[in-house]
Amino acid sequence: xxxxxxxxxxxxxxxxxxxxxxxxxxxxxxxxxxxxxxxxxxxxxxxxxxxxxxxxxxxxxxxxxxxxxxxxxxxxxxxxxxxxxxxxxxxxxxxxxxxxxxxxxxxxxxxxxxxxxxxxxxxxxxxxxxxxxxxxxxxxxxxxxxxxxxxxxxxxxxxxxxxxxxxxxxxxxxxxxxxxxxxxxxxxxxxxxxxxxxxxxxxxxxxxxxxxxxxxxxxxxxxxxxxxxxxxxxxxxxxxxxxxxxxxxxxxxxxxxxxxxxxxxxxxxxxxxxxxxxxxxxxxxxxxxxxxxxxxxxxxxxxxxxxxxxxxxxxxxxxxxxxxxxxxxxxxxxxxxxxxxxxxxxxxxxxxxxxxxxxxxxxxxxxxxxxxxxxxxxxxxxxxxxxxxxxxxxxx
Numbered sequence: 001x002x003x004x005x006x007x008x009x010x011x012x013x014x015x016x017x018x019x020x021x022x023x024x025x026x027x028x029x030x031x032x033x034x035x036x037x038x039x040x041x042x043x044x045x046x047x048x049x050x051x052x053x054x055x056x057x058x059x060x061x062x063x064x065x066x067x068x069x070x071x072x073x074x075x076x077x078x079x080x081x082x083x084x085x086x087x088x089x090x091x092x093x094x095x096x097x098x099x100x101x102x103x104x105x106x107x108x109x110x111x112x113x114x115x116x117x118x119x120x121x122x123x124x125x126x127x128x129x130x131x132x133x134x135x136x137x138x139x140x141x142x143x144x145x146x147x148x149x150x151x152x153x154x155x156x157x158x159x160x161x162x163x164x165x166x167x168x169x170x171x172x173x174x175x176x177x178x179x180x181x182x183x184x185x186x187x188x189x190x191x192x193x194x195x196x197x198x199x200x201x202x203x204x205x206x207x208x209x210x211x212x213x214x215x216x217x218x219x220x221x222x223x224x225x226x227x228x229x230x231x232x233x234x235x236x237x238x239x240x241x242x243x244x245x246x247x248x249x250x251x252x253x254x255x256x257x258x259x260x261x262x263x264x265x266x267x268x269x270x271x272x273x274x275x276x277x278x279x280x281x282x283x284x285x286x287x288x289x290x291x292x293x294x295x296x297x298x299x300x301x302x303x304x305x306x307x308x309x310x311x312x313x314x315x316x317x318x319x320x321x322x323x324x325x326x327x328x329x330x331x332x333x334x335x336x337x338x339x340x341x342x343x344x345x346x347x348x349x350x351x352x353x354x355x356x357x358x359x360x361x362x363x364x365x366x367x368x369x370x371x372x373x374x375x376x377x378x379x380x381x382x383x384x385x386x387x388x389x390x391x392x393x394x395x396x
Contacts, residue, residue, distance in 0.1 A: 004146030004153040007038050009113030017086035025063045049151040070218035074296040088112050089210050097147045115154045122161040133159035143171040156242045162198040169240035181245055222322045247280045255287045263372040282319040288374040289349045301371035305352045307378035344368050359392050
């Protein structure tokens with residue numbers, strides 16, 4: 001693990017999932033194919049970040065490789081299902097990761113040879129708790145070790161005991177910031193009792209299981225980039241966003257029910273302040289825009305997000321661009337109701353508008369074709385009373 005990756009797992013995946021592509025590379029590099037492809041991969045990861053390489057792949061001497069295959073939205077392409085099965089998810093126990101030294105991690109979860117999650121496990125019966133695991137990351141884990149380098153290798157770090165779990169996406173010594181990764185219990189923190197196991201068993205049963213873990217990597221994890229000025233100097237702050245359990249649960253529950261029930265149902269999602277509502281809206285919008293039923297028919301023609309927050313527009317576009325890799329998926333309505341009506345008529349995937357603009361399409365409603373829409377209303381930052389709300393209900 002000198003480079004912070006499993007080199008043999010990587011080359012095995014490339015050979016098995018893309019044999020013809022691998023043969024092209026061997027024609028170029030001969031006996032040095034394995035060595036050369038790892039050097040190119042490491043260079044690309046260090047330049048672009050591991051998440052971008054996982055989603056978009058990398059190129060060596062004009063030969064394009066994919067580093068992962070995600071589950072398709074429909075079953076129209078059997079080959080996509082077969083490629084999904086070629087992914088190699090692995091669990092490594094007691095991983096000795098240091099370049100010089102003998103420190104080890106309790107567990108590391110990897111995808112096709114690339115480490116995604118590190119885990120420190122503690123057991124109250126032996127006198128240690130999740131607090132000890134968090135302190136271990138802070139004081140005993142050197143952030144400059146290859147495997148811990150921010151956005152270049154492991155993307156999330158879990159501290160876990162039999163009762164609670166916490167996670168962070170950046171090891172930064174004493175500045176490391178943890179977020180709880182618990183189910184909640186009695187309208188508060190922590191986890192409910194588990195009559196058949198540990199309180200934290202949901203981690204390996206629901207979160208780290210293959211389909212769930214691949215879903216997180218493909219459709220939740222993203223790199224948030226915030227640009228700002230400090231003393232006249234332009235700077236940027238990068239943050240890896242890993243979904244908290246309640247966010248994952250909300251998005252999955254709504255999309256699962258919408259897939260089974262189709263359009264026409266109402267859902268109420270309750271988020272407390274600071275619980276990541278903007279990200280939940282972005283993830284849910286993207287999912288609903290590509291949701292298909294069992295007959296491979298698209299469930300919603302467009303997703304309309306109604307909000308008064310300007311920050312949500314850029315956040316939606318930035319988040320979804322990382323999943324789609326193309327512009328124009330999110331249509332911002334910043335002019336008038338005609339622009340909104342045109343976007344709806346054109347069937348734009350995701351449309352973001354304000355509560356004030358939305359009711360004014362009433363006089364254009366006859367021009368809009370009969371389609372199925374998912375409407376997400378961001379209620380917390382705007383008044384939901386008054387004339388605008390009445391007209392919005394009339395549109396529905």
